[in-house]
Amino acid sequence: MDDLYREIIIDHYKNPQHKGRLDESDFSFEDENPLCGDRLQIELRVDENQNVLDAKFDGHGCAISISAADLLLDSIIGKSIEDLKKLQKKDILDLLGIELSPVRLKCALLSLKVLKAAVYELQEANDDLT
Amino acid sequence: MTISKIKEDFPILERKIHNGMRLVYLDSAATSQKPRSIVQAMDNFYNQNNANVHRGIHLLAEEATQKYELARNKIANFVGVRDSSQIIFTRNTTESINIIARTWGRKFLDEGDVILTTEMEHHSNMVPWFSLAEEKNLSIKFIQITNEGKLDLKHYQSLLKLNPKVVAFTHMSNVLGTINPAKQIIESAHKTGAITVVDGAQSAPHFSVRIDDLDADFYAFSAHKMCGPTGIGILFGKKDLLEKMPPFLGGGDMIRKVTFNGFSTNSIPYKFEAGTPAIAQAVGFGAAVDYLSSIGMENIFAHEQALISYAMESLSDIPGLKIIGPSAEYRGGIISFVIDQIHPHDVAQILDEFGIAVRAGHHCAMPLHEKLHLAASTRASLYLYNTRDDIDELKKGLLHVCKVFE
Numbered sequence: 001m002d003d004l005y006r007e008i009i010i011d012h013y014k015n016p017q018h019k020g021r022l023d024e025s026d027f028s029f030e031d032e033n034p035l036c037g038d039r040l041q042i043e044l045r046v047d048e049n050q051n052v053l054d055a056k057f058d059g060h061g062c063a064i065s066i067s068a069a070d071l072l073l074d075s076i077i078g079k080s081i082e083d084l085k086k087l088q089k090k091d092i093l094d095l096l097g098i099e100l101s102p103v104r105l106k107c108a109l110l111s112l113k114v115l116k117a118a119v120y121e122l123q124e125a126n127d128d129l130t
Numbered sequence: 131m132t133i134s135k136i137k138e139d140f141p142i143l144e145r146k147i148h149n150g151m152r153l154v155y156l157d158s159a160a161t162s163q164k165p166r167s168i169v170q171a172m173d174n175f176y177n178q179n180n181a182n183v184h185r186g187i188h189l190l191a192e193e194a195t196q197k198y199e200l201a202r203n204k205i206a207n208f209v210g211v212r213d214s215s216q217i218i219f220t221r222n223t224t225e226s227i228n229i230i231a232r233t234w235g236r237k238f239l240d241e242g243d244v245i246l247t248t249e250m251e252h253h254s255n256m257v258p259w260f261s262l263a264e265e266k267n268l269s270i271k272f273i274q275i276t277n278e279g280k281l282d283l284k285h286y287q288s289l290l291k292l293n294p295k296v297v298a299f300t301h302m303s304n305v306l307g308t309i310n311p312a313k314q315i316i317e318s319a320h321k322t323g324a325i326t327v328v329d330g331a332q333s334a335p336h337f338s339v340r341i342d343d344l345d346a347d348f349y350a351f352s353a354h355k356m357c358g359p360t361g362i363g364i365l366f367g368k369k370d371l372l373e374k375m376p377p378f379l380g381g382g383d384m385i386r387k388v389t390f391n392g393f394s395t396n397s398i399p400y401k402f403e404a405g406t407p408a409i410a411q412a413v414g415f416g417a418a419v420d421y422l423s424s425i426g427m428e429n430i431f432a433h434e435q436a437l438i439s440y441a442m443e444s445l446s447d448i449p450g451l452k453i454i455g456p457s458a459e460y461r462g463g464i465i466s467f468v469i470d471q472i473h474p475h476d477v478a479q480i481l482d483e484f485g486i487a488v489r490a491g492h493h494c495a496m497p498l499h500e501k502l503h504l505a506a507s508t509r510a511s512l513y514l515y516n517t518r519d520d521i522d523e524l525k526k527g528l529l530h531v532c533k534v535f536e
Contacts, residue, residue, distance in 0.1 A: 005534050037492055037505035062473035
């Protein structure tokens with residue numbers, strides 16, 4: 001347990017660096033985990049080369065889902081939207097550095113799910129524009 | 131009743147988990163553990179008597195039928211029902227309530243009719259009515275709960291002025307633990323001509339329920355929450371209602387006669403028991419009510435009352451912990467709570483590492499959590515095998531949870 005709730009996770013849960021809202025966002029998506037009522041919104045701002053300038057999340061959730069969201073957003077600053085599309089489950093688990101049961105895996109992966117929906121949604125919107 | 135002796139009846143409670151931790155099982159509202167005698171009864175049935183029920187003309191078929199029907203009689207007796215033809219074997223409480231909505235409801239409710247239910251219901255006493263309401267354009271109104279977490283009976287009286295056709299309510303809330311005054315609710319409903327549907331999933335396991343005395347029209351409960359096996363439950367219905375209802379599923383056993391032109395239905399309860407039923411589980415269910423009766427429902431209730439008072443007092447001095455629901459005298463053995471700034475999933479996860487099994491989430495009562503402005507809660511639920519030691523372990527675990535998040 002002390003593995004699961006190691007300091008870094010508690011720290012990101014209690015003092016998330018990326019919690020809040022952006023004044024302006026280029027990408028945004030919100031989803032929830034109906035199993036536990038957790039809700040998560042992610043907003044991204046990108047530069048002209050489609051690289052992430054800033055990222056924020058908002059919502060509520062357990063220590064695993066919130067710390068995963070914070071760690072994930074921390075790791076994507078400066079990356080391109082194409083890079084984000086390549087992110088996988090393993091990347092989240094590497095960030096957290098813990099093993100998770102199938103139920104808690106859903107908590108950990110909520111932010112990745114929301115992030116992917118956000119970037120793919122923009123792709124669709126762009127397609128519509130062009 | 132001697133609790134240490136009772137614990138011995140449940141082999142699973144001797145299990146050590148997570149490197150030698152004692153199992154502290156506080157999730158009986160989800161499903162109870164099973165005493166040895168219930169498992170043995172089903173074992174014996176499969177090893178000695180196994181055959182299909184009804185119609186068979188051989189010894190095993192007769193024995194199986196006799197045991198299946200004996201279980202029905204035992205269960206009828208256990209919940210104070212004189213005529214056991216009113217006891218129908220179903221899969222569980224959820225299926226029982228769905229049968230009422232889909233047979234009685236579909237036949238006897240019409241556009242504009244009002245159904246009353248409550249804000250504290252489990253999804254299984256809401257969703258079947260939502261489905262029916264959509265299909266037949268019915269209106270559903272919710273009896274509010276008070277700030278304390280009890281049913282607002284004044285609000286109920288005012289809703290009765292709408293002349294509802296159905297009043298569907300839980301005898302005991304699976305989140306708040308609140309025990310509702312069923313007899314009084316049923317009496318008021320009958321005065322306006324409504325029929326009553328009682329969700330007894332949490333009541334039948336924990337205190338003495340006398341359905342005939344309550345005068346309930348329908349009453350549903352599940353075996354697995356009362357020391358019995360999964361996969362079997364009960365729908366009680368008053369004879370005149372059951373006889374007027376169309377069958378639910380069609381097939382074997384529910385028919386009197388089938389010709390190339392159609393069929394006529396069997397008498398109750400068989401009309402509602404199409405196909406091979408859960409025979410061994412019925413035998414196990416019979417053994418479960420024997421077991422509970424041998425201890426005495428009054429004793430079980432008194433034990434849980436004492437334990438819940440102890441738990442409420444014990445947990446109340448944990449910083450940031452808030453207990454949901456009424457004071458101990460109005461509730462059964464369920465205690466749900468939230469802790470400031472700590473998600474219920476994290477609470478449950480850390481407790482699990484101490485061998486303590488609780489539940490975290492919305493407990494199939496999302497509208498209730500919405501009303502309480504909570505995304506989720508943590509629930510500890512008790513049964514006859516729990517002790518003060520279990521509560522002490524829970525408290526110790528919760529204090530550790532607080533420390534992790536300090």
